[in-house]
Amino acid sequence: MSKLNTKKKLLEKINSPSDLKNLSLKELDALAAEIRQEIIETVAKTGGHLAPSLGVVELTIALHYVFDAPKDKIIWDVGHQAYAHKLITGRRERFHTLRTYGGISGFPKRSESPYDTFDTGHSSTSISAGLGISTAKALKGEKGRVISVIGDGSMTAGMAFEGLNQAGHTEKDLIVVLNDNAMSISPNVGAFSSFISRKMTGKRFINLKRDLENFIKSLPGVGENILNLVRKSEDSFITFFTPGMMFEAFKFKYIGPIKGHRLDRLLEAFANTRHLEGPVLVHVLTTKGKGYEPAEKDPAYFHGVGSFEIPTGSPPKGRPKPPPSYTEVFGKTMLDLGRDNKKLFAISAAMPEGTGLADFAQAYPERFLDVGIAEQHAVTFAAGLAVEGFRPVVAIYSTFLQRAYDQIVHDVCLSNLPVVFAIDRGGLVGEDGPTHHGHFDVTYLRSLPNMTLMAPKDENELRHMLYTALQQPSPVAIRYPRGKGLGVPMDQEYKAIPVGEAEILSQGDDLLILALGSTVYPSLEAAEKLKTEGFSVCVVNCRFVKPIDTRLAELAASTGRVLVVEENIRQGGLGGAILELLNDMDLINIRVKRIGLPDGFVEHGPTAILREKCGLDTAGILKEARDLVSSHPNAENR
Numbered sequence: 071m072s073k074l075n076t077k078k079k080l081l082e083k084i085n086s087p088s089d090l091k092n093l094s095l096k097e098l099d100a101l102a103a104e105i106r107q108e109i110i111e112t113v114a115k116t117g118g119h120l121a122p123s124l125g126v127v128e129l130t131i132a133l134h135y136v137f138d139a140p141k142d143k144i145i146w147d148v149g150h151q152a153y154a155h156k157l158i159t160g161r162r163e164r165f166h167t168l169r170t171y172g173g174i175s176g177f178p179k180r181s182e183s184p185y186d187t188f189d190t191g192h193s194s195t196s197i198s199a200g201l202g203i204s205t206a207k208a209l210k211g212e213k214g215r216v217i218s219v220i221g222d223g224s225m226t227a228g229m230a231f232e233g234l235n236q237a238g239h240t241e242k243d244l245i246v247v248l249n250d251n252a253m254s255i256s257p258n259v260g261a262f263s264s265f266i267s268r269k270m271t272g273k274r275f276i277n278l279k280r281d282l283e284n285f286i287k288s289l290p291g292v293g294e295n296i297l298n299l300v301r302k303s304e305d306s307f308i309t310f311f312t313p314g315m316m317f318e319a320f321k322f323k324y325i326g327p328i329k330g331h332r333l334d335r336l337l338e339a340f341a342n343t344r345h346l347e348g349p350v351l352v353h354v355l356t357t358k359g360k361g362y363e364p365a366e367k368d369p370a371y372f373h374g375v376g377s378f379e380i381p382t383g384s385p386p387k388g389r390p391k392p393p394p395s396y397t398e399v400f401g402k403t404m405l406d407l408g409r410d411n412k413k414l415f416a417i418s419a420a421m422p423e424g425t426g427l428a429d430f431a432q433a434y435p436e437r438f439l440d441v442g443i444a445e446q447h448a449v450t451f452a453a454g455l456a457v458e459g460f461r462p463v464v465a466i467y468s469t470f471l472q473r474a475y476d477q478i479v480h481d482v483c484l485s486n487l488p489v490v491f492a493i494d495r496g497g498l499v500g501e502d503g504p505t506h507h508g509h510f511d512v513t514y515l516r517s518l519p520n521m522t523l524m525a526p527k528d529e530n531e532l533r534h535m536l537y538t539a540l541q542q543p544s545p546v547a548i549r550y551p552r553g554k555g556l557g558v559p560m561d562q563e564y565k566a567i568p569v570g571e572a573e574i575l576s577q578g579d580d581l582l583i584l585a586l587g588s589t590v591y592p593s594l595e596a597a598e599k600l601k602t603e604g605f606s607v608c609v610v611n612c613r614f615v616k617p618i619d620t621r622l623a624e625l626a627a628s629t630g631r632v633l634v635v636e637e638n639i640r641q642g643g644l645g646g647a648i649l650e651l652l653n654d655m656d657l658i659n660i661r662v663k664r665i666g667l668p669d670g671f672v673e674h675g676p677t678a679i680l681r682e683k684c685g686l687d688t689a690g691i692l693k694e695a696r697d698l699v700s701s702h703p704n705a706e707n708r
Contacts, residue, residue, distance in 0.1 A: 078104040078107065078108060079104075080093070080097060080100055080101040080104055081101060081104040081105060081108060081157065081162065082162075084101070084157070084158055084162065085160055085162070086158075086159065086160055087134035087135075087138075087139055087158055087159060087185075090131060090134055090135045090158065091135060095333060095334060095337075098131055098135065098333050099333055101131065102127045102128050102131055102333070103361070105127050105131075105154050105157055105158075106124055106127055106360075106361040106362070108157060108162075108165065109123050109124060109127075109153050109154065109157075110124070110361075110362055110380060111380070112153075112165055112166055112168055113153075113168070113375070113378075114377060114378050114379070114380050115166075115377055116166075116168050116169050116170055116377065116501070117169065117374075117375060117376040117377050117501060118153070118168055118169050118176050118374070118375070118501070119150035119151065119153070119176060119373060119374050120359070120362070120365055120372045120373075120374075120375050121358045121359035121365045121369040121372040121373050122148075122150045122151035122221075122358060122373060123150070123151050123152070123153035123154060124358070124359050124360050124361055124362055124365055125151065125249070125251050125330075125356045125357055125358040125359060125360050126151045126154060126219075126249060126330070126356060127154045127360070127361070128330060128331050128332070128333050128336060129219070129247070129249065129330050129336060129354055129356065130152075130154040130155050130158065131154070131158070131333065132333060132336035132337050132340055133217060133219070133247070133340065134155075134158050134159075135337060135340075136337060136340035136341055136344060137215060137217060137340070137344065138214070139159070139185050140184045140185050140187070141213070141214045142214045142215045142216070142217065143187040143200070143203055143207075143214065143215070143216045143217065144185070144187060144217045144219065145178075145187050145188045145190070145196045145199055145200050145203075145216070145217065145218045145219065146178050146190060146196065146219050147190065147193060147194065147195060147196035147197075147218065147219060147220040147221060147224045148177075148190055148191065148192065148193045148221070148224060149176075149177035149178045149190035149191055150176065150177065150373075150374070151219075151221070151249070152177065152178050152186075153165075153168070155178070155185070156168075156174065156183075159183055159185035159186075160183065160185070161174055161182075161183065169501035169502075169503075169674055170501075170675065171673075171674070171675030171676060171679050171680075172675070175503055175674055176501060176502060176503065176674065177189070177190055177191045177502075177503065177505060178190050187199075187203065188203075189505070190505070191469075191502070191503075191504075191505020191506060192469070192470065192473065192505060193221075193223070193224040193227060193443045194220070194224045194225070194227035194228075194229040194230045194443060195229065196218035196219060196220045196224075196233075196246075197218050197220060197229075197230055197233030197234060197237065197244075197246055198229060198232065198233040198236075199218070200216045200217070200218035200233075200237075200244050200246070201216075201233055201236060201237045201240070201242060201244055203216050204216040204242045204243055204244045205240070205242055208242060208243070215243065215245060215344060216243065216244055216245065217245045217246075217247060218244065218245070218246050218247070219247045219249055220246060220247070220248060220249065221248075221249045221250075221251065222248060222249070222250040222251065222252065223420060223442070223443055224443060225248065226420075226442035226443050226444060227442070227443040227444055228444065228446065228447070234246075234317070234320045234322070235320060237320070237322070237349045238320040238321035238322055238349055239321070241321065241348045241349065242348070242349065243347055243348060243349075244349045244350070245343055245346075245349075245350045245351075245352065246322070246349070246350070246351045246352070247351075247352045247354060248326075248351060248352065248353045248354065249330070249354055249356055250327070250330075250353060250354060250355050250356065251355075251356045251357060251358040251369075252358075314326070314353075317351045320349075321348075321349060322349045322350060322351040323346060323348065323349070323350045323351070324350075324351050324353065325339055325342070325343060325350065325351070325352045325353065326339070326351075326352055326353025326354065326355075327353045327354070327355050328352065328353065328354050328355065329354075329355055330354040330355050330356035330357075331356065331357065331360060336354070339352055340352070358373075359372055362383075363383075364382065364383025365383070368383075370423055371423075374502075392554040393529070393554050393555045393556065393557035394529065394554070394555055395426075395552075395553055395554050395555060396494070396529055396532060396550045396551060396552070396553070396554075396555055397424070397425060397426040397494055397552075398426055399426075399529040399532055399533060399555060399560075400425070400426045400465070400492055400494070400532060400536065400550070401425070401426025401427055401428070401429055401430065402426075402429070403532070403533045403536050403537075404416055404426070404427065404430045404463065404536070405429050405430050405433060407536065407537065407540065407564075408430055408433065408434050408437065411461065411540065412437075413459060413460045413461045414434075414437060414460075414461050414463065414540065415437045415438070415439075415452075415455050415460045415461065415462045415463070416430050416431070416434075416437065416438045416439075416462075416463050416465065417438075417439050417440075417441065417448050417451065417452055417462055417463065417464045417465065418431075418438075418439075418440045418441070418448075418465055418466075419440075419441055419442065419443060419444060419445045419448045419466050419470065420440060420441075420442050420443045420444075421440075421465075421466075421467070422438075422440050424467070424494075425465035425466070425467075425492070425494055426465070426494075427465055439451070445466055445470055445471065445473040445474040446473060446474045446476070446477050448464055448466065448474065449464060449474040449477035449478055449481060449482060449489070450477045450481045452464045452482070452489045453477075453481040453482050453485065453487050453489060456482075456487040456488050456489050457485075457487065461488060461490070461540050462489050462490065463490045463491075463492055463536075463540075464489060464490070464491050464492065465492040465494065466491070466492075466493065466494070467493070467494050467495040467506070467508065468493045468494070468495050468496045468497075468508025468509075468510075468511040468549060469495065469499075469505065469506050469507065469508050471491065471493055471511065472510065472511075472514065475514060478491070478515070478518065478545075479518060482545050483518045483519055483520045483521055483545050484519075486520045486543075486544050486545070487544075487545060488542060488543055488544060488545065488546075489545050489546075490536070490539045490540060490545075490546050490547075490548070491515075491545070491546070491547040491548070492536070492548055492550075493508070493511055493547055493548060493549040493550070494550065494552065495508045495551070495552045496508045496511055496512075496525065496549030496550055496551055496587065496637070496638075497509060497549075497551050497552075497587070497588055497637035497638065497667075498551075498552075498637060498667070498672060498677050498680045498681060498684075499552045499677070500552065500553075500674070500675065500676055500677045500680070501674050501675065501676070502674060503672075503673060503674030503675075504671035504672055504673065504674070507667075507671075507672050508549070509637070509638055509639050509667045509672065510638070510639060511547070511549050511638065512525075512549065512586075512615055512636065512638035512642070512643045512644060513638060513639055513641060513642035513643050513646075514642075515547050515616075516615050516616050516642060516643070516646075516647060517642070518545075520544050520545055521544075521545050521546075521547060521616060522539075522542060522544065522545065522546045522547070522569060522570075522614070522616060522617070523546075523547045523549070523614065523615040523616040524538075524539075524546070524547070524548055524549075524567075524613055524614045524615065525548065525549045525550065525586050525587035525588075525613070525615070526548070526550055526587065526613070527573075527585075527587065527590035527591065527611045527613070528555060528556045528558045528590075528591070529555030529556065529558065529560070530558050530559065530560050530561055531567075531613075532548070532550050533560070533561070533564065534561070534564060534565055534566070534567055535548050535567060535613075536548060537564040537565070537566060538566045538567045538569070541566055542569065549587065550587065551587065551588045551637070552677070553677065556591065567613065569614065569617065570614050570617035570618070570619055571613070571614070571619055572584075572610050572611065572612045572613055572614065572619040572621070572622060573610065573611040573613055574608065574609075574610050574611075574625075575590070575594060575609045575610065575611055576594065576597055576607065576608060576609045577606075577608055578597070578605070578606035578607040578608035578609075578629070579606045579608070579628065579629060580600075580605045580606045580607060580629060580631070580699050581600070581605065581606075581607045581608070581629055581631045581632075581633060581695060581698055581699050582607075582608045582610065582622075582625050582626055582628075582629040582631065582632045582633070583596070583597060583607060583608070583609045583610065583632075583633045583634075583635060583691070583695065584610050584612050584622060584632060584633070584634045584635070584644070584648060585609065585610065585611060585612065585634075585635045585636070586611075586612045586613075586615065586635070586636040586637075586638075586644045587636070587637060588637050589635040589636060589637055589665075589686060589691070590609075590611045592635075592686070592687055592688040592691055593609050593635050593691055594609050595688040596688050596691040596692040596695055597609045597695075599688075599692055600692070600695055600696070600699065605699050607695070607699075608625060608629060610622065610625065612644060615643075615644050615647055616647070618647050618648070618651055620651065620655075622648065622651065623651055623652060623655045623657055626648075626652060626657060626660050626662075627657055627660065630659075630660055630661065631660070631661050631698045631699065631701070632648065632652075632660060632661070632662045632663070633662075633663050633664075633665065633691070633694055633695050633698055634648050634662065634663070634664045634665065634666075635665045635666075635686070635691055636664075636665070636666045637666070637667065637681075637686055638666055638667060639666055639667045639668070639669060640664050640665075640666035640667070640668075640669070641669060643664075643666055644666075645662070645664030645666060648662065649662060661698065661701070663694055663697070663698055665685050665686060665690065665691060665694055666684075666686075667684055667686075668684065672684065
């Protein structure tokens, strides 16, 4: 698609789902094209989840045409495919603000619209949430259907099967729409994915289906009528050769598979499904990135993409090439270390590209595993590898590692196993917003026995930290931010960092700034500005949150004023560790201020704006530092 039609006459008339019901099938098809155009044009400017949303345009139209939202509740699993839903449900005029600061969210958000039934952002929650809502509606005597839309990638997670199991057992009214595009973010993996996506598209099945149809057609006089009956029957032969038999084992009525870009087929299927009682699963086949050639060819890249040029799908021209991202540096370091360390094993949870492990997977396929959207399994699988002498590195985004907290505690830390957690997207992540910010990891990991927790000040230190972590006989977590590095020179040789030892970057007597990770360089900049005002500031790159460097207590005592800076919530973070240290050392008269993320969920927007709002940029650190040094006895003379 190199050229787009600029007219969107039908879309301009859609202010709510009820407006769809006045359109003919031909007009609905035309509307689908206009919606795709609007999504492509907007995401080209704002960035976002392009391929998932393009893949469900017809599915979205059909759901809103047949069902009566918001009385009928539609739940989008993960929610990164909900752009067409937003356009149809009254947010068309604000759609250009998608994912921008103060604009509409890239995910369903209950506070944003009554049509957004459930706040989403993490996968595999829709069936459980839908069952809860359906149960509540039954208890209240309310009418209306509940529809959970879940992708085949999300169906690889155990939570989805827990929901299916309970729904089948209770026999509550629930419609599950399985959006099957053979992708999550990267291509799906695992036996289940293979079953649902290949069983019905394999050559043997297609040949069998064709031969059976031809045989029925050949029956004189009645063949065509029988074939039409078979095609419409819920208990048709197709059920026995597709995932239908598995879902029916969960006591779901199975309908499908249905071509997900044929509105006539979708409308008929949902119209028939609407009146069925009990749990029903509608299996829909879609193409991720449908309607935009670059996204169809590379749906993994266009799953979540920055701004791009529409004719080619390439990033905008004229921008200077940024330094390598932390993710890229991590991936190259793993590739490098894997060359000599034959025990190094890398694990991803459906994100080999997103975590930087694609090259490692290609170079050492026998020492790499993508477990799918199954973070709990990833962690315990890594524990099993560690028991047998391997050095597993589990690369997972901070926000997704939360899903495996019990496994970290029980299966790794309790047995003191040498599993390394490479925690990407630690801190603020930007436009994906509160469901994806990694602002709790320092807090939820610092309290765990046997855990070593560190954060690099730049991409070069990340390399050394990973090297250090692989030398340790116990669990280690390294958290690092999203996005480009600082462009610092990269050491050729790896060196082990003494565990628990902070790095003093500048000496000073008036104030001690203790910074972690992404806040180190802004803290240095603030200290330089204070220096021009006559103050002497000691800046420390803490590096380790656990174990904490006890020498920091001496530095705190020498200045009497401490500013702790971290891109994590203040509750239980580095600042809490410092206060505990000072208390344990009976240094209770030292003035301590903490800068961190608020006790709440931070909205979406560019990270620079969010850091400014949270006081984590140079200006915010300087302001708090000035407040501290202003109480210095000699401050008036400086």
